[in-house]
Amino acid sequence: MMTNLFSTFDPSTNILNLSLNWMSTMIGLMMIPMLFWFTPSRMSMIWINIIITLHKEFKTLLGEFSHKGSTFMFISLFSFILFNNFMGLFPYIYTSSSHMSMTLSLALPLWLSFMMFGWINHTQHMLSHLVPQGTPPILMPFMVCIETISNIIRPGTLAVRLAANMIAGHLLLTLLGNTGPMMNSLMINLLIITQLLLLTLEFAVSIIQSYVFAILSTLYSSEVI
Template identity: 70%
Template structure:
């Protein structure tokens, strides 16, 4: 039962024994041509408005560390995760963000680049950041250990947060839909209403999780300077 239940996150889609699962992660590239239209449509105007709002917010979070183009990587990460989260809500489309393979591939290199840059260019600031101001001398070794561990697990928490939230909603919808065969007509109508509400909730989760990861990555980058 459990293997069948979790198989919704790893469908065996293939052509001539070539796996097509992870191709869904690149479907978001199809939205790029919208930015090159001579006459922008409503979709492009809305998306451009969202990107400008994100740019202003990320620029505020970066504060003195902001320079031209520094918000591009966080906006790109937000867009990539958002597209994949939404595509996973469609039937028969592989949900790539529900796998640690993808989420760790995003968070780990980003965190490593922040750490390498911080320790090479601002090592004194990185050491100071490990000991909060006003810490008693006897507690300093323990605070260094705690801050080091909390810093090391950051990419893991980013990846697990995204993966767990995407898996939870999909599992709940799958479990509810599997009970529809044993229900009468009125209960099926009620189940359809519940599924629609869950789908709306999952759409909100898709937006919130991509926004949270982009914001946390911006905050982590602002700590290395």
């Protein structure tokens, strides 16, 4: 039971001996550029407004000393994660953002680049972050250890948060769906309503988790400037 349940999140599953699980991750890269060749529609105008709103918010978080164009990196990150989260809501499509190899490969390079940039160019500023303002002298060694550990686990928390939230909803939908054949007609109707409500919740979680990942990455980068 558990092997079959978790096999939906196993990247080694295949169709006709062809491993097509990660294909959904690359579909967006092929489809999104086509939007630039179409006449502006309502959907494209809505997406442009979303991008403008995100640009203003990321620019506010980064502050006045941010580098030009840095917000577009986080907007692209948000768009990429959002697309992959949505793709996982379709039946028989592998949710790549629910796997640690995907989320950690996004979080770890970002965190490493921020840390390297900060320690090379703003060493004194990075050292000052290890001791919060107003800390008593006797607690300073402990605060340095705590702040160092909290900095090191940041990419792990980013990756685990996204993967765990995407897996949890999909597992719940799968568990409830497997109970369908054993129910009568009344319970099946209730199950369908529950599944639709959970699917709506997963739709919201897909947006929220991609937004949280991008916002936290922006906040981490703003600390090294």
